[in-house]
Structure formats: C-alpha cells, structure tokens
Amino acid sequence: MSGDVEHPWWYSGDEGEPDEEPSGGTSGEAAGSASLDWQGLLSGAVRMVDWAASAVVEPHGEHTDPADHPECLVCRTLTLVQDRTGMTAPTPQAPVAREPVPPAVPIRWIPIEDED
C-alpha cells in the first residue's frame, strides 16, 4: 500500500493486465459491449469509491476543526452546513456514533405469581 500512487477516480491508469483487451475494443465480441462496457463502469465505480475513501475521507479523519481545513471537501461541507443551519458540525473526535443517544430500551419485568 505504501508504494501506491494515489490517482483520482477518473484516471483509468496504465496498469491494466496485459492479457486483457482494451475496454470497448473491437474484438468482434457481442455488439452491445462496444457501446456499454459494464466491466469498465464497474471498475470506475470501484475506483471512485477507493479514491473518495483515500483522498477525502481518510485525511478528513485527522481534521479537528473544519474551519482550519478549507481545502478539505468534507470540512468545507460541514462548515457550510454549520453556517446555514447553526448546527454544530460533527468532527472526527465527536463522530456520529458518539452523539448522545437514547438509552437502550429497558427490560420491562413481568410479575410472577406462584400457581402451585
């Protein structure tokens, strides 16, 4: 992982497997594949998710104050939401799961009589 170069999600790259034919190629396969490359779409979607996770979400995890990181997409969004609504934007130190939550539903015990 450490040696990998981070690419944006739209970059198709040049590390395709040599045995594979180019996506949307003219190899005479099914005619539909020429216009709609499902494999390419799928790999693009996966690449987009990976890029978003590595380039946006993970760096944001270290940002304590959204106002200090205008370059960060998440921080900018949070700041915008905070300005518009007056709500406190969640930070990684106070993530969604650490907000005050209602307690677990208590057990309602049922009184038991002795039938014997």
Add this chain to the structure above:
Amino acid sequence: MRTSGRVVLVAGQGGAGATSLARSTADAVRAEGFTVLEVDASGATVAHPDASVVSLTGATFGRLWQEAGADPVVPEAWSGLPDVGLVDAWIRITQARQQSDVVVVDAGSLARVRDLCVLPGTLAHLLDAAMTPRMAMWRSVSGAGGLFESLSDLRMGVRGWLDVLQHDATSVRLVARPVRDCVDEVLGSSALLSMLGVDVDGIVVNRVPRKGARGTDGHAARAEGRATVAALTEGSDGVPVWRATSRPDARPSVRPVPKGSSPVALLTDAAVPATRARSMGLSADDDGYRLAIPLRGEARRRARVGVQDDRLVVSLDGVHAWHELPSLLRRCEPLGAARTATGVTIRWSPDAGVWPHRPAAERVVGEEG
C-alpha cells in the same frame, strides 16, 4: 447411521472427573462405529489455525468500544464480554460438528460450561443492538472500513453457535463429586443451562466409593455419596442422575451412561424427545394468549421474565437469555405470569391501542342478551 452432528459437552466440579468422563464417552461411542471428534474447551486457550479469526474478534470488540462506542448497548453489558478463548472454543466446536457424527467437548469446569453457553446468546444480543444504521453511518463517515463487515460476519457466526447450542442434538452432562456440598452448584448450573435453552441430559455423581473400598471412612463416604445422589435427583426436575465409580488413575472404568444403557442410545436422535421438553408453547383462549416457558429446577423457582422490544427476556442470577417473541405476541401486552410445574407461563392480551375490539368478549355479551 448418523447422529446429525450430536454435540455433548461434559463439565464438572474440580476433580470430579469431567475429562475422564468425556474421554470415556468418546471411546464408547467410537466403539459403536461412530466417528467422534473430541474437543478440549476446558480453558487452555489454543491458537486457532486461522489466527485471523481469533484476532478479528478481539480487535473488533476493541474497535467497537473505542471508535464507535457501544451505542446503543448499555456499557455495563460489555464488561461481561467473553474472553477470546471462549470464542475460539465455539469456533472449533462448530467446525468439528461438520466433520463427525458426534462431538464430545471437554468443557472443563462448571463455570466454563456456563460461560460457553452464555456466550452465544449474549454476543448475539450485543451485536444485534450495536449494529444499527448509526454504525453504518459511522463507517461511511470515518472510513473505518471493515468494522461493519467484520461485525456482520461475527454475527452470522454467533447465530450459527446459537443454533448449535439450542439444537435438539446438543446436550450437556454435568459431573459432580459425591459430597453434598456440591449439590447446589450442580443444580444451579443445570438450572441456568435450562434457562438458556440447553439440554442437560444427565448428572453423573462420580467417584462414589465402592462397597469394600479401602479406608476407615468408607461407610460414611458411601452414605455421603448416596445422599448426594438423592439430593441431586430430588432437585434436578427430571434430569437423570446416575453414579460412576472411576478412580483418578483409571479413566477407562468411568461408565459414560447409566447402567444398562447403551452409550449410543443417549446420543442418537431417537433419544432426544424423551429427554427434553424445552420448546416454548403458545396457546390461546378467550382471555388472550399464554406462552409457556419450560424451565427446570431453580430456574423454574427463581427465574424472572420480562420484555424488551420484541424480545422475551428470561433471567436467572443476573444472566439474561433473549428469545424472539412469536410474531403474534409482538402487539400484545403481558398481563402477568405464573410459575407452573414445568416452568413459567406468561399471559398476554392484545394491545388495546392496536386491537380496540375484542370479538370474543362481545360475542359473550351478545349471547347473554
């Protein structure tokens, strides 16, 4: 003939001979032509071949606690989390069950078998409560990849353990020393296991001195042994009690089943219906519904019952067992409960807010008019 992956857990008081009985049981069943796998779950944590399985669970709990919090689980509940060794034991039991006719598990001490049987239900409950949409959101925000998936896998595994634990072909045998001081602990364990839906198919009073045994107190020891058997029989609520006469250094002499019984007879499916009656029974009358919860011994006398969300909670000595309520009762109100000869029966009435009319009552009024 297969026995549908019969699992027999053997546990006992310290020095009572649980390990010997487990091995003797395995030997006897193997001699009958069954494939038997013995699992040592007595407490020594043995590294699982797939180390990631064990480390996954430990790491998962830690991350759940530190990163996402235990929302919305009551934090105190996590303090009772089982150790990873128990998880490892259950993984091995589940795997062994798929490979042989009978799995004989040396569960070691009574405390150990109690923990082994409490583990799946407690974990399942905690995971059900923890894996909320909030956690899924937390995953997407923090990028804590793998946590949610890890918990999902773990939950599936735990559900599998619960199935094995509460399966008709799973049972526990408790081994007691022949002294009356041990009776309460054995009966308490039997009651707790029955509350958890685990069948205790026998209590073995082991190492009862034989007639003619050497020692000046042989007579008194035999009398103590008889009294122990009698007390266990009286308090066991139908669980068979038998005696064995093994010596610590003579393991093959341990008799794994009552005199006159075949070791296989107690291990095959054919014997199951005769030894257990633990499934809940739902019935109806004009007053509403009745849910009968089978319990044995002290569990029948001391267990508490309650409702939490759509779950039924049965509790004994601080240990909870959660059961999914039948869908019919999820819109009903519990009116009360009564202890019966076989357990506890809860009375339910349809929730007036959901079912405003009571057809049965109206019909009675109409007939009177």
